[in-house]
Amino acid sequence: MHGVKQAMKRVLLVDIGATNTRLAIGWEEGKPVLSGLIQVRTPSSGEALVDLIVEYAGERKGFSIVSIASIGPLDLGKGWILETPNKEIGPYPIVEALQGKLGVPVFLLNDCQAAVWGEYVYGRYRGTRNMVYITLSSGVGAGAIVDGRLLMGRKGNAHEVGHFVVDYKSEAKCGCGGHGHWEAYVGGKNIPRNVKELIEGYSGARTSFYHRLVEGSFTVEELFHQSFIGDPAAKYVVDRIVRVTAAGLSSVIAAYDPEIIVLGGTVFHKGLSRFLNEIINYLEFYSLNKNVFLTVSSYPGREPIIGALAAGIYSVT
């Protein structure tokens, strides 16, 4: 089913997100175990990030490798975090910097590739040979197992599905500079920024939440909650987000032909998950292949760090 198992070991785990970074020590005891999990704001430079990890490492002993799941884009060949659209960490040679300071091997993977590897090794549907993990979070990304192999791409970026164009006529700008991308509408930071385009054509009641929407003064949780309890403006916007998500997922299906798509990420867990049925219904409208199983991730909120553990224990194939 998967790669060669390394000798039993403890792994220093790092999950670098656009907003938060998590650290833990992990190992396997029949199932994945995490210890000493902490979460802090992601530092705003590569140097500060390394300082954080080294400080955490100094307080813990007995780990023999470091496994990092990071926002992309990355250059895995060189071990660099490149210019990340949502955060100012890269370009930075994280692998070399950490190996120099800690003196142990350091593995680097894209966070979504880590997450799908975690699902493949430990998840509810482990061993499924064609499986995609989608994060709907600050950004939108994917990790894909195709024919039982983790898809890497030229530099380890064969997963940037958030930059699929879902509306070629759109001027909505993505963090990466491109236009009309899935992530431009559904990325956590982009929802308030591009909500004007999402509410275009709305002619219903001007509720109090409608005014907060057009001003962009709302949280993603509030938006999904207001939609769930029936605010018509919120319903209109969430319907658009659901449609964009179904359109993006249709392109994912066309790209990778998966048996299962696993959904995770903060935007999903904070509210979009309530609309999973609507997403599935819209897939009928958009997708060529209706025969795909959509489900929620096995480790909600811990997808990348469980994936980092899977990559630390089992070599990626």
Place this chain on the structure above:
Amino acid sequence: MHGVKQAMKRVLLVDIGATNTRLAIGWEEGKPVLSGLIQVRTPSSGEALVDLIVEYAGERKGFSIVSIASIGPLDLGKGWILETPNKEIGPYPIVEALQGKLGVPVFLLNDCQAAVWGEYVYGRYRGTRNMVYITLSSGVGAGAIVDGRLLMGRKGNAHEVGHFVVDYKSEAKCGCGGHGHWEAYVGGKNIPRNVKELIEGYSGARTSFYHRLVEGSFTVEELFHQSFIGDPAAKYVVDRIVRVTAAGLSSVIAAYDPEIIVLGGTVFHKGLSRFLNEIINYLEFYSLNKNVFLTVSSYPGREPIIGALAAGIYSVT
């Protein structure tokens, strides 16, 4: 660079397209050689297709295998052509039917997967480990080499990029039943069908070609030619087709992270190729990764059949 080379041999080659089917005998003499190439209308049933191939085979001797490049979707595990959106061949067990009648091994590949394999084995940029071939033809499809491996997917359909959603608000219907797909606008048979949506918003001169456009009474060659010589309505529509194509290619780049994208197919060779520079310019607008080399196929008009030869001589990795 590629798979194990089979013993020197002659291969009966079949390229099943939505419109035309080609047959040839092929072998390798330092480079790929085709002999006895014929082209006929694609038969309208699986049985008629097998009759055609068996008749052709009866007139030629000395081939030891059959290699087929076919429109999809396919089920490669079973050797079936499934329900093809653009033609009524499937579902049909072509591999079993042909093996029974000819008594030699029969290989089946999707036409675009064959084409990219042909580029990988024989093309101008052979050996490039991350390479995508795109056909812009009756349909739009891709074959992808990722990390030096031909991407297959669950049943051999990890290539249906024509069904990427490029406009989630669109009602334009694709042959597959989905909406807003790249192929719904750019597939050769869909251009006249969905031209009303492509010309939406045009407010220029009502030229004589404008009236033919809205009536849908034009060929794809005429459309590209009229645009090339300056008809404003044709220019407007071709600009939309170019934008849709650039949007689709941006999603391809996000999905597979290729170094090179090779373009082919009849719609491309019949006129869209004249606008390659415009496509590249629009990629700047849409794409996250600007660092991709766009080029034309090495065997224009013969991409799938050269690919079938490559698959017959070199086992696919």
